[in-house]
Amino acid sequence: MALSFFDQFLSPVLYGVSLTTLALTLPWILFPTPPSRWLNNRLLSLQSWFICRFMQQLLLPLNPGGHKWALIFCSLMVFLVSLNSLGLLPYTFTPTTQLALNMGFAVPFWLATVLMGLRNQPNTAVAHILPEATPGPLVPVLIVIETASLFIRPLALGVRLTANLTAGHLLIQLISTATFVLVPLMPGIALLTMILLFLLSLLEVAVAMIQAYVFVLLLSLYLQENL
Template sequence: MALSFFDQFLSPMLLGVSLMTIALTFPWILFPTPSSRWLNNRLLTLQSWFISRFTQQLLLPLNPAGHKWALIFCSLMVFLITLNSLGLLPYTFTPTTQLALNMGFAVPFWLATVLTGLRNQPNVAVAHILPEATPSLLVPVLIIIETASLFIRPLALGVRLTANLTAGHLLIQLISTASFVLIPMMPGVAFLTMVLLFLLSLLEVAVAMIQAYVFVLLLSLYLQENL
């Protein structure tokens, strides 16, 4: 039976049980935990430096009221980077290629930022729906447009992450298949295709990190609007 290229995005099953839970919890096992020693090893030092630099960069546009979100944003960033990167390994599954999972990340965080704005500054949060000095004829139209743009934000977050990772995985699958097919017929072209596959794999590693950063950065910008 010929398999589809999209079969790699199906949730893995073992004896009828979904392995999504294992795929989601496995990344946390890979991170070393700090010890009680005065000096940490190189891996822990590098990990702490990365987290501190990212937290500093993330909190730069936020006012002090938003600094309490640093822990959850940083944890989400590290979690997404790990899931995206592990999915590039052979015989692995990328949970973030599932739109349902990404929407499960996007909707609660987006809703939390909106509720924060409604609680802290309700007048300003509602005022975003209708810009100041709007002509009377455009008031109903602008209210509908601004409300739709507000509710489409979590969908844009989830679809952006899903589409970028899915497109990259499909390109890797297609180019690798072409390389194996061309080896007996045109070895020279197959070698060039493998070089292209290697470069694309490096690009996908960068995309896995960048998309996780963009996801969290957009959430921080949504939070900034409501603080």
Template sequence: MALSFFDQFLSPVLYGISLTALALTLPWVLFPTPTSRWLNNRLLSLQGWFISRFTQQLLLPLNPAGHKWALIFCSLMVFLISLNSLGLLPYTFTPTTQLALNMGLAVPFWLATVLTGLRNQPNVAIAHILPEATPGPLVPVLIMIETASLFIRPLALGVRLTANLTAGHLLIQLISTATFVLIPLMPGVALLTMILLFLLSLLEVAVAMIQAYVFVLLLSLYLQENL
């Protein structure tokens, strides 16, 4: 029973072929494409409004030099929201519950922000490792601490996204299992667990969107430090 709860986080395999690539590609097929008409339909208008509002809010604290990252950040945001939300549907798989995938997204983007800082302003980027007015005996210790915190950033990005989605999916499965068990035994308690399951599902939808936004927001803050 305990092992079956974690089976939902295993990478799906069909005839020995991993379906993770299919799970990553499918969300892009579901997005509507622009038409040649002068006026878009409601879905396209809603999609354009959401993207424009998110881009405006994301680029607000960034310098003009960082606005060229708008397309990358916006695409990553929409991609993560799609993966997280589609994983809540029955008989689906959430690729972002895999730490390897999240680290594969976090490490290159974090490294790109660091390399951007080292290329554009190397002195300022290196100066972040040692705060000003640091006493001499504390210099080696602070350099090691700041360096470790710098390299922990991509790990924190990947683990945060993985842990939040995994915990939510596992809690939903535990409560749904308890509901099915309690229906023939205690229908009143089962009704309460069903209400709790419904509220938790709504919360998990919000978490799926919030975690995608937090992932991209932290990347933009890392970029701001290096511009």
């Protein structure tokens, strides 16, 4: 039976029960919990350093009012990095390759930033829809365009994360399939494709982290506009 390359993105099912919930719960079990001791081990120190550096870079352009979102952004960043990275392991499932899940992350956070802007500064939030000194004939067109650009933001967030991870997984599967086929036929070419596969795997590890950072960074920029 010939399987499709897209079968790897199907939600795994065991005895008729979807395992997506297990895939979403597992990353939280892998992170060590800081003990009550004064001195932590190297793993905990590295984890704390990573979180502190990330939050420092993320909250730098935000107003003090946006610092209340630090815990939410930090948790979302760590969660997305974990899901993206664990999906690169063999015989695993990457939940963030599902557009529905990514939209479930993007829409509530984007809507929260928009509602916060409408509550705190309604005039400024509505003024973004129509730039100042706009000619009269262009007013209806600009209102439609700016409103569409506002509502397309969560879709862009979800599609960006889904497309980047899906493309990387497909490339890895295509090159690995070519490597297995070329081993008995052309060992030299197979060695080159194996090196390319190794380099692509390293690139995908970087993409898994960068895409999680970009997702949270764009949310912070949306929040900055509404503070």
